[in-house]
Amino acid sequence: MRTNILGYPRVGNHRELKKACENYWSGSISAEGLLEEGAAIRKRNWSLQKENGIDLIPSNDFSLYDHILDMTLTVGAVPSRYEALAGNRLNLYFAMARGFQNEGQDVIAMEMTKWFDTNYHYIVPEFTKDQQFSLYYNKPLEEYKEAKRLGIKTKPVISGPISYLLLGKEKEGGFDRLSLLERLLPVYVQILKSLENEGAEWVQMDEPFLALDIDKKTKAEYVNVYRHLRQVCRLKIMVATYFDGLNENTSLATSLDVDALHIDLVRCPEQLGDVLAQLPAEMSLSLGIVDGRNIWKNDFTQSLEVIKKAADALGSERVFVAASCSFLHVPYDLDLETKEDVLTPEMKQWMAYAKQKVDEVSTLRILSDGNFSDEARLKLEANKFAIAHKKTSLLIHNREVKQRSAAVTDKDTSRKSPFPIRAALQHKVLNLPLFPTTTIGSFPQTADVRSWRAKFKKGLFSAADYKHLLQAETKKAIEWQESVGLDVLVHGEFERNDMVEYFGEQLAGFTFSQNGWVQSYGSRCVKPPIIYGDVHRPHPMTVDWAVYAQSLSSKYVKGMLTGPVTILQWSFVRNDQERSETCRQIALAIRDEVCDLEKAGIKIIQIDEPAIREGLPLRRGNWKAYLDWAVRSFCISSSGVDDATQIHTHMCYSEFNDIIEHIARMDADVITIECSRSQMELLDAFVKFKYPNEIGPGVYDIHSPRTPSQHEIVALLKKALEVLPPERLWVNPDCGLKTRGWAETKESLIRMVDAAKLLRSEFPSL
Incomplete structure (x- = not known):
């Protein structure tokens, strides 16, 4: 039995990437400094997973801004308005994410929307009828080689071609973005062949749309795409689904010409029986049983029953113990929670962050063997104690709250008129x-405002002093708003x-x-x-x-x-x-x-x-x-x-x-x-x-650092x-x-107010 992680957080234990990006945008550090910080985070992530005995360690799960934007750049799907920036990869990349306004150049950012039902936002790819694709920057290969130089063999993670297109948006009518598959697939083949030539064994193709409602045409494309990829490369392909169950797409997913299928058994545990019944003999199954979306500790007893059911049906060699989805959605390390007045030991024992979840994946694999060490046995007993304690804790339940909630009527849910x-x-x-x-x-939270909060939390300001500072800041904001109308x-x-x-x-x-x-x-x-x-x-x-x-x-x-x-x-x-x-x-x-x-x-x-x-x-x-x-x-x-x-x-x-x-x-x-x-x-x-x-x-x-013109605002209105x-x-x-910063905020709002006044002058009778 093997272990599998789908992705790891990328901002750093102490938000090092956030700080590096913002310093790069402000000109405080060079491009080299930013890239070095990214490399340091990747090294720590890979090393931690290797030390925990993870078999399939993800690479290309790191991103300076967004992994879907990374894929857009990789396949060269760069909107034409950014052509003038194409000579500088970092400038181009961040302009697509945030917009660009400098020295006469002014381009708006690409759209941003929520990643399925999470609070993560991705940059929406833009497609035109005559869209062309080309390998602009082979990020999956470069990060695989980077890990390889560190002595760590990884499993590159790539957004699957169908999900990538479905995550995008047609910027003109008269075509279906899935019709672009014929032009997109050769770039995917280039990427996969380059990984194969570099010695990669596994690649993870994320296809979350297999867990959604999809039409017959999309289902047919799934079969065609993965049949084609099988014909042109020898990499072992794992198709990863998450955030819901396969349900009516089970027969489709299990019929794909791939080596392994990953399913989310946290969000949809009931799908396991159907998947086991339909999985072909040549396909392995990755069991997503450690929650990648929440911070609660895994129930080992419950998970071991799931693993046993799968192993009995398939044989241990065809089973991966895995996270339900990427750990992008959970914090880094529970060990960093050292202040008991912030997070009490009683509650902390119920939790697991990404680092602890990696250990849970590894421990579950060990425990599933049945013949495990005293160390593993102690982990199992500690886990049983924590799960039982959480169920019976007096901190959780409040009778009055439950009674008030139960007493809500329709009258409480509508306005009077x-x-x-x-x-x-x-x-x-x-x-x-x-x-x-x-x-x-x-309004903008300046460095001063943030420093006041930090000093107050450290006891360097009294509550009265802190309140006085915030009142002064509030007064300034009110007076400024009045002054601009x-x-x-x-x-x-x-x-x-x-x-x-x-x-x-x-x-x-x-x-x-x-x-x-x-x-x-x-x-x-x-x-x-x-x-x-x-x-x-x-x-x-x-x-x-x-x-x-x-x-x-x-x-x-x-x-x-x-x-x-x-x-x-x-x-x-x-x-x-x-x-x-x-x-x-x-x-x-x-x-x-x-x-x-x-x-x-x-x-x-x-x-x-x-x-x-x-x-x-x-x-x-x-x-x-x-x-x-x-x-x-x-x-x-x-x-x-x-x-x-x-x-x-x-x-x-x-x-x-x-x-x-x-x-x-x-x-x-x-x-x-x-x-x-x-x-x-x-x-x-x-x-x-x-x-x-x-x-x-x-x-x-x-969300963009550019300041709109009054004309632009009037046009939108x-x-x-x-x-x-x-x-x-x-x-x-x-x-x-x-x-945002105060300078750009003030200028933008002044232009917004002036735009409204201009429009009012055009409607004098109202």
């Missing part, structure tokens, strides 16, 4: 101008470390990590809270800051909250009850906060739900059940206020067409969405559906006005401004 009545009242009370301008919530203000969120972590710190049932960082996109890392028990709100969380900010201005200042679904999705969630129940508990806590904000005089309250779309199950047949409880949770949180209180929500980087009716059921008075990278295309779903409420389509991309009535259109950026 329908939207037209609310809108008329809100327009009268708020008296905002046409095309009201606002931002999504956060923004209509609805925000307090800037300088007191918040993260839009989810901040709330988790104040809600019962949550705990935290010191170094539990995971990559969200590029250099952006988040430290998800850990939901271990029943959730409730012991005290108000944002009211004081909202009231203080509102006291500084005669204009309206929004109360800013994160919604229950997003808090759930962006946390590591307890695995001992249904996610819907945990979400309802969070919703009730947010409802309490919303009602307290209203009582304190806050007239506009924003409840961000960027994660609604990403939480969709991968199979369409499971959507309704999820959307029912997700929308209901949002409505619980937002429906306790009077009609005159305006509820906003925000969503970013999502395809809305297939869930628009459910978004409408959320019944937010105003929804703000990401639209700039798609040039307002994402607005089409709202228009076709005849979405009745007010909309703020983002008019500039905050006019596109929106082609399909939206002016009285329902808000003007705002795509997302929060926390990660």
Whole structure:
């Protein structure tokens, strides 16, 4: 029996890659310095897995920004607008990811969207009808050779050709991107042949779309593609699926002309029987039993039963013990959690990060032999103790919380009056101008702000001193917004470390990590809270800051909250009850906060739900059940206020067409969405559906360092006005401004406000 890891985190134990990238972008280090840091991280990752006895160690799972962007560069699918940058690989690569604006050159970034139902974002490939492919940079080969020089034989990981195309987007009509396979496959053959010639034995082809609903044409292409690859190379190919089960695609996956199949038995344990029954005699099976998506310890007893079932059916030599998916989605190393006041020993014993999960994979292989050492036996007993202790811990359950959740009725999930009545009242009370301008919530967190937080946590600032500094920063933000003419203000969120972590710190049932960082996109890392028990709100969380900010201005200042679904999705969630129940508990806590904000005089309250779309199950047949409880949770949180209180929500980087009716059921008075990278295309779903409420389509991309021109913003707004009535259109950026610098933020917002004023002059009668 062998062991298999699908991928490893790539930002470094202490976010070394994040810091190196940002230093490179600012000019503080050279390209050589950035690449050296990447090589050091790869070496540590490979060495750790080798030391743990992993048989199939992944390479090409590392990325400076995003692995799908890596594949786009590898196969030369570079959009034509970047041609002027083609001579410098790093500049080209980061321009595709972030946009580029320098010395007269100004190109926008490629689109970014969520990686299936995770909080990771990938860069969306762009395809045209006459798309050509060529091997621009053979990254899979270069990283394989790099590991080989270190004495480590790896298994290159490559996005499979069909999933790669399906992850992309046609940039013009009249063709199906899968029709490009004939042009794309020769590049894949080049890559595979080069790996074969270098001595590689295995290659992992990631084909997550095999765990989704796919049509007959796509199924036929899968058979053709892998038959062709088998004919042209002798590498052993493992097709990896994850995030759901094969289900009706089981016969397809097991019929592919490949050497091994990987399945996710964490997300879909029930698929094992069908796969074992249909797996051909020449194919091996990789059992994804160690969770790559969550931080809870593996239940060895349960996993050993699964391994035994597979080994009895196939023989041990055809079985791989594996992670369910790449460890990209979990933190690096639980050993770095040294502060017991942050993560208590009792809770820590229930957890495993990537390093510990590698050990779990290795240990399960050893334990499955039956004849194991005393060391392995001690690990098994310790695991049994931790699993049993978690089930019986008194920290987890709260009877009052469960009773309140069970008592929720339909009355708790709807506003008092329908939207037209609310809108008329809100327009009268708020008296905002046409095309009201606002931002999504956060303003830049400067080095000073971050240093204050760090010093406060270390005890170098008193609570009073820290509060005074943040109040001063908030006051500056309010005064600046007033000076440039923004209509609805925000307090800037300088007191918040993260839009989810901040709330988790104040809600019962949550705990935290010191170094539990995971990559969200590029250099952006988040430290998800850990939901271990029943959730409730012991005290108000944002009211004081909202009231203080509102006291500084005669204009309206929004109360800013994160919604229950997003808090759930962006946390590591307890695995001992249904996610819907945990979400309802969070919703009730947010409802309490919303009602307290209203009582304190806050007239506009924003409840961000960027994660609604990403939480969709991968199979369409499971959507309704999820959307029912997700929308209901949002409505619980937002429906306790009077009609005159305006509820906003925000969503970013999502395809809305297939869930628009459910978004409408959320019944937010105003929804703000990401639209700039798609040039307002994402607005089409709202228009076709005849979405009745007010909309703020983002008019500039905050994830790119470029500053939009006023003309560019006006053009986007006019596109929106082609399909939206002016009285329902808000003007705002795509997302929060926390990660941007003040100089670019100020210039961009000034241009945004001026664009709105220009448009108002064209509608004088309204």
